[in-house]
Amino acid sequence: xxxxxxxxxxxxxxxxxxxxxxxxxxxxxxxxxxxxxxxxxxxxxxxxxxxxxxxxxxxxxxxxxxxxxxxxxxxxxxxxxxxxxxxxxxxxxxxxxxxxxxxxxxxxxxxxxxxxxxxxxxxxxxxxxxxxxxxxxxxxxxxxxxxxxxxxxxxxxxxxxxxxxxxxxxxxxxxxxxxxxxxxxxxxxxxxxxxxxxxxxxxxxxxxxxxxxxxxxxxxxxxxxxxxxxxxxxxxxxxxxxxxxxxxxxxxxxxxxxxxxxxxxxxxxxxxxxxxxxxxx
Numbered sequence: 001x002x003x004x005x006x007x008x009x010x011x012x013x014x015x016x017x018x019x020x021x022x023x024x025x026x027x028x029x030x031x032x033x034x035x036x037x038x039x040x041x042x043x044x045x046x047x048x049x050x051x052x053x054x055x056x057x058x059x060x061x062x063x064x065x066x067x068x069x070x071x072x073x074x075x076x077x078x079x080x081x082x083x084x085x086x087x088x089x090x091x092x093x094x095x096x097x098x099x100x101x102x103x104x105x106x107x108x109x110x111x112x113x114x115x116x117x118x119x120x121x122x123x124x125x126x127x128x129x130x131x132x133x134x135x136x137x138x139x140x141x142x143x144x145x146x147x148x149x150x151x152x153x154x155x156x157x158x159x160x161x162x163x164x165x166x167x168x169x170x171x172x173x174x175x176x177x178x179x180x181x182x183x184x185x186x187x188x189x190x191x192x193x194x195x196x197x198x199x200x201x202x203x204x205x206x207x208x209x210x211x212x213x214x215x216x217x218x219x220x221x222x223x224x225x226x227x228x229x230x231x232x233x234x235x236x237x238x239x240x241x242x243x244x245x246x247x248x249x250x251x252x253x254x255x256x257x258x259x260x261x262x263x264x265x266x267x268x269x270x271x272x273x274x275x276x277x278x279x280x281x
Contacts, residue, residue, distance in 0.1 A: 006253065
């Protein structure tokens with residue numbers, strides 16, 4: 001496994017507590033964002049400001065436009081972006097404090113190394129990565145760790161979308177291809193807001209391109225397209241890690257492994273992110 005992919009599997013659970021931990025949900029609800037999806041869309045889009053649905057549909061990529069439009073701009077009438085940012089950081093910190101091994105020295109060391117990697121991220125053409133990188137540096141080890149992990153994951157996510165666009169795959173087609181390879185339509189489709197007809201049309205489009213066969217199974221071309229997208233995503237996510245020496249990378253992996261396992265206790269597996277468990281389970 002590449003260093004880039006291994007680090008993604010270690011820092012993504014730290015970020016993902018903002019979606020799944022009860023402390024995060026409580027923080028969003030206290031800010032006026034009741035319901036999972038209001039917190040999700042407001043928290044993730046808040047670094048962009050009071051943005052409307054169309055840019056978020058483009059940047060989040062895999063969500064049905066109608067699902068995004070139900071949340072935006074309505075959420076900004078419930079909580080301003082600044083309030084959503086404060087809620088997501090407070091909730092994430094509370095969640096991490098509850099699930100991580102209590103070792104503030106390790107938190108601080110991991111935060112420092114993640115911040116150096118995040119600071120080296122080139123955000124040209126990466127709107128979500130750039131918006132998160134431009135936020136003020138928060139106070140406290142867990143807040144710093146979470147924000148650096150968030151910059152890195154959105155930087156990687158922006159690159160993943162670029163790879164999908166380059167492969168000629170829409171967000172929905174990418175989901176349908178992933179389902180053909182690994183399963184998960186029962187989770188992916190409702191969590192991204194697509195109708196049965198829209199999903200089935202995407203399957204037809206993939207078959208017409210020769211990426212799926214008549215039974216909806218991936219062809220050799222479909223498997224190669226998926227591998228190519230994943231490989232390109234890793235390549236586009238490489239640059240931040242050049243800021244760390246090989247020894248520092250090894251040390252960061254050592255620090256993150258138990259933290260990722262702790263965060264994984266509140267992340268569902270399997271999940272719509274395609275994130276495997278940090279222990280490979």
